[in-house]
Amino acid sequence: MKQQFSIDYLLSNWNKTQIRLLGIWFIIMLVLPLFIDSSYILHIFIATMIYIFVAQSWNILAGLAGQLSIGHIMYFGVGGYITTLLFVNFNISTWIGLLAAAVGGGLLGLFVSAVVLRYGLKEDYYALFTLAMSQMLLLIFMNLPFAGGAEGIYVPFRGSNFLNLQFESKLPFYYIILLFVLLLSYFVYRLMNTKMGLYFIAIRENEMAAEAIGIDIVKYKRYATILSGALTAVGGGLFTIYTAYAEPNLVFGFSQNFEFIIMAVVGGKGTIFGPIIGTMFLKPLNEFLRAAYGGTLPGLAYLIYGGVLAIIILFLPSGFMGLFRRLLNKFKKN
């Protein structure tokens, strides 16, 4: 038992260490609302967890499978609009809406991967393609009359109801999104130990070598894109239902796009706990700065985002988790 907590064990079973961190985080988050009576703080944590969910979904495609999905927000926006439109126009339960969002995001992922793989777009060109797709979708939704055009659509409140995922208080939503994040992170952990997850990592590390040892890279890149797209779309649905508002510039916008990516990268992409720790650090910081200085110093919050991102890339390219690992290694040597 004692050995299980030695630094050696923690380092050589890195994924299990991260699962323990996830467990500790979950327990803290579980009891946290007991000490919070401000619904504003609760709101910040809900927003944080929605962002974790999306950052973690991006992490599957970019962190594990190594694909440069720079315009990843396209899946988020499509999911957000599907859930919102189904709920607003047809009064369909949010849960079914989220499922439909996952299908929609998965189909978009299928389309993107089919086109990209068919025409062999790689690296820079893949990144530009995803970016162009996301901006195309932004413009398309801007010009779609039934989606509310540039003004977007408001989600009406239809009473506290578990089926609609709408509640008078913020607490139920908090626990539901917490569960979503826990399940997704545990899923990523399990995925990393399956054949598929290992194939993803092999493709990321060396695509040519992966192909040479017989991995069907086209197939597994497609799987990664569909999986990540579907999950990101669910994140989009949760976001629009929670904020009760879907607007093209918000759900397809450039800055939000990079926000998700920044969080996963700052925490450590390709790790299980990275997107969580990165978002837990950045999102509340951002909300705090916006609340405190939004009126007097507009831009400060995102200025710090940009600065933190640049510093992390320059000095800690593997993020907080990489730093943590390095520190453990240092302790071991002493």
Add this chain to the structure above:
Amino acid sequence: MDMMTFIQATINGLMIGGIYALIALGLTMIYGVLKIINFAHGEFVMLGMYVTYVAVSTTGMSPYLSILITIVFMFIVGALVQKYMINRILNAETLNQVLLLAGLSLFMRNLIMMIFSPNNQSINFGLSHYSYLISNYVVNAPRLIAFSVGVALCLFLYYFIKNTKTGKMIRASAQNRMGALLTGIDVNRSFIIAFGIGVTAAGIAGSLLATFYYISPTAGQPFVLTSFVIVVLGTMGNFIGALIGGLIIGLTESYAAIILSPSMKEVVSFSLFILILLFKPSGIFGGKKNETTI
């Protein structure tokens, strides 16, 4: 669409195309030499706008004279960014390169927002609202000057990179880093000059835009994607391609705005972008190989 509207749209498209070309030229230079997609390019355009804005509103000088200040300022900014940031990640994975520049663009945009407020500004000078009337067609004077300067600078930079010693050093460093080092070329210096020039081109375009476009911290953003479209269309790393690509996209957007609707012009250029990426990612000057070296 009658003939007159068509010709007027052609004039407008060419005018803006000249500016597009200058912005894209900077981007294509940076990509051609450093193999880095400059996601902060729009913010460098925006910085150029603010240099002119500050110079004109504090001293009352002509915005065209302020271009000299822009050149010095932007070159220094570019050289510093290259020396202390880009140079460290030249061999890093593409994602980190993209994200560093995205972070830099967030930083610059919001820094300017903090200093100058998010509001739109504009400058007023003698020529602001002056237009020439050439046989019934309206040609806005600041746009015409911007177009001429943009095209002239594109041609000058093409000459510079092809024929001067510094230009040849930059090309050698881009084509074969090790080979250039072996012949005694200071590769790091070439990279600094190349990035500096790329950023300066964007800055000058910003200064020229400031004479007829609104100035705001987010004003550079629409130009990022447009210039990506242009450099891919005109082959990444190809100067003449950037010039022709800029004019093509300028015309395309101008025609799309009158045939469809002004809000659809970007849809058309993005559709064009996606089609080029899929069917001819090497662009119109690319030949069969994915040749991107300048």
